[in-house]
Amino acid sequence: MAEQIELHEQAPRLKSVSSPQDQDKGTSQQDDVDDTGITEASLTLEEQTDLDARRGQGFEAYPDGGVAAWLQVLYCFCIMFTTLGGVYSWGIFQDALHAEQLAPSSTLAFIGSTQATLEGLCAIPISALVARFGNKNVAVVGAILSGLGPILASWCTKSVAGLFVTEGFMFGAGQALCFFCAATLPSSYFSRRRNFATGLVYAGSGVGGAALSLAANGLIKSIGLPWTFRILGILFLAINLPCAYLLKPRPIISPIHHGAQGGLTWGPVxxxxxxxxxxxxxxxxxxxxxxxxxxxxxxxxxxxxxxxxxxxxxxxxxxxxxxxxxxxxxxxxxxxxxxxxxxxxxxxxxxxxxxxxxxxxxxxxxxxxxxxxxxxxxxxxxxxxxxxxxxxxxxxxxxxxxxxxxxxxxxxxxxxxxxxxxxxxxxxxxxxxxxxxxxxxxxxxxxxxxxxxxxxxxxxxxxxxxxxxxxxxx
Incomplete structure (x- = not known):
């Protein structure tokens, strides 16, 4: 695994940049040329200074710890707790709806599978959205959808179609948006402990699945299915919105690159x-x-x-x-x-x-x-x-x-x-x-x-x- 970040995504006008290892070996490099023929030698003093700063930032060692890094892990953990944890707890709602004879369990199961499937179906477009608009902005939209889905579902407990729209597609889309904003974010803060940090983030879904299942089961028995949906939806909003707003990857690595004129263009997804x-x-x-x-x-x-x-x-x-x-x-x-x-x-x-x-x-x-x-x-x-x-x-x-x-x-x-x-x-x-x-x-x-x-x-x-x-x- 490369221990240092390559900078051709970060340097806006260059196609590639030599690494410190190449410099240490005394390897001579030709002037870097971008797709429009611009070379490093043709850069202005201001642009060259900016490029040097980007090189220094990109070749910093990974923090591999520290308050900022572990706070990002915490935010991602909380997002996984409510979103994927909500998917894993769907079985409790399925049993409750089946007990009320709304529909066969096989039909209700497709609502839960729709939630999980949207992650895969929307993986590539969501990745492009994260690259274009940033983890924070996309996650905030996902947090709103994943909270509104259960709240609106509370008025659809007698309608299979309504549950498909609210719990299946709305909550499913929201949790998918949040998932891709949090899933790989620790990789920008950790190298030696990258798998441990990622594991902590993903553990949120397992802990959430267990906790939300037990909570939903108790709430359904005490206050009924509609209010259980509402309470969990409000809880999701209260947890996910601030965590989504505080997401900050380091550095932002994306398939978006800058064109020669400085405008943003879509790179390959x-x-x-x-x-x-x-x-x-x-x-x-x-x-x-x-x-x-x-x-x-x-x-x-x-x-x-x-x-x-x-x-x-x-x-x-x-x-x-x-x-x-x-x-x-x-x-x-x-x-x-x-x-x-x-x-x-x-x-x-x-x-x-x-x-x-x-x-x-x-x-x-x-x-x-x-x-x-x-x-x-x-x-x-x-x-x-x-x-x-x-x-x-x-x-x-x-x-x-x-x-x-x-x-x-x-x-x-x-x-x-x-x-x-x-x-x-x-x-x-x-x-x-x-x-x-x-x-x-x-x-x-x-x-x-x-x-x-x-x-x-x-x-x-x-x-x-x-x-x-x-x-x-x-």
Whole structure:
């Protein structure tokens, strides 16, 4: 991974800038020329001074700590807590709406899947918006939408269409906008502890999923569904608006560049050159396939638990345990990546462990003990996947490529977000349904585990292509 930021995105009139390493080696460089033929020698004194200042800023060491850096991690954590945490808590609202006989659970489940899918579908355009308008401005819009969605949904508890518009699309769009503003921001403040910082940010979604699920369940029982939507919506606004306003990446790396006349022009939001790199393609395919099985356990653990005779309270506790383990995994895998294995090696181990737990433990978890072990291990690995992806991209490619490469990868998560769990549900129904005992779940379990193995093999291929000793932190 490049430890210093390249400046061709920051220097407005230059195509490339020599690095300090090149200067230390005494390497002679020709005058840098931009696309319009402007050379460094042709710059005015004022422009040359500005360029030197940009060089100094870009080649500073990463802060890798300090109050400003950790405050940004805190703001991003809070945003993930409410937005992705809200997505993970949708099951509580789904159960409540199903109990009121609004619609079948299969129909209501698509509202939750719409929330998650918008992240992938809108990855590339949102990345372009962040590059054009900045993290703060885009996140503020996302905070408003993610708060208004639940508030307006409180008047739509008798309308499936209304819930699709408010909770599905409005909240889903808001949380997607917020996600891309917070997901990679720690990478501009941290190098040595980048995965740890990113893991802390992503842990917000797991903690939020557990906390909001318990809170929503209690509020629905005490004050009803409409007021629960309103209270959570107001809470989202109160947390997200100030955190979004305080977001400040360092430096702002984007696919936007300045034209020769000083006006802003859109740069590429998809880099074809990345698709020519076999390592990127393998990570792209591996992560896209990984999304299909990752949401199967949290969606089906409660049903599976009741099928083996556990109470609904025990089933809810298992799901909360899964979410908390997921939050721990987002931090734990980040620490392991930073200290011992590196991002790519950690992602390979994470996916392999996730697939192994699905194929080995879940099929024989006919009692609460083995099922709890599975929930903890699988949740720990599922959380690690999400927090490791930005570090993997950073370790394989330059920091300039991070926003574009990350958005390209996340855009292919949409099929897995939308179809992964429903396919498992179809397999479950085809082999007897939820009331036929836990044996009926095994085809869905093997489907999830098999795709998990395939995704691990893709990442293994990227690691082989990268080469070097397996003891190397990469």
């Amino acid at each position: 998809v880099k074809i050159s990345l698709l020519k790199d076999i390592r990127f393609v393998l990570v792209l395919i591996g992560s896209a396939v990984a999304l299909f099985p990752l949401f199967v356990p949290p969606f089906f653990l409660p049903l599976f638990a009741t099928s083996i005779g556990l109470s609904s309270g025990a089933a809810s506790s298992l799901l909360a345990g899964f979410n908390l383990a997921s939050a721990t995994g987002r931090i734990g895998w980040g620490v392991m990546a930073d200290r011992w294995f590196g991002s790519l090696n950690s992602l390979l181990l994470c996916l392999a462990a996730n697939a192994t737990s699905t194929l080995v433990i879940w099929p024989i978890a006919g009692r609460v003990g083995p099922l709890a072990v599975f929930a903890v291990i699988n949740g720990f690995c599922a959380g690690g996947f999400f927090s490791l992806i930005p570090g993997v991209v950073s370790s394989l490619f330059s920091d300039d490529d991070l926003p574009v490469a990350f958005s390209m990868i996340v855009s292919l998560w949409a099929p897995g977000d939308f179809l992964g769990a429903p396919i498992a549900g179809y397999l479950l129904q085809a082999f007897g349904g939820p009331d036929s005992g836990y044996e009926a779940y095994r085809p869905a379990i093997f489907y999830a585990g098999g795709l998990g193995v395939f995704s691990a093999l893709m990442v293994f291929g990227a690691r082989v292509k990268e080469g070097g000793s397996w003891r190397r932190r990469l």
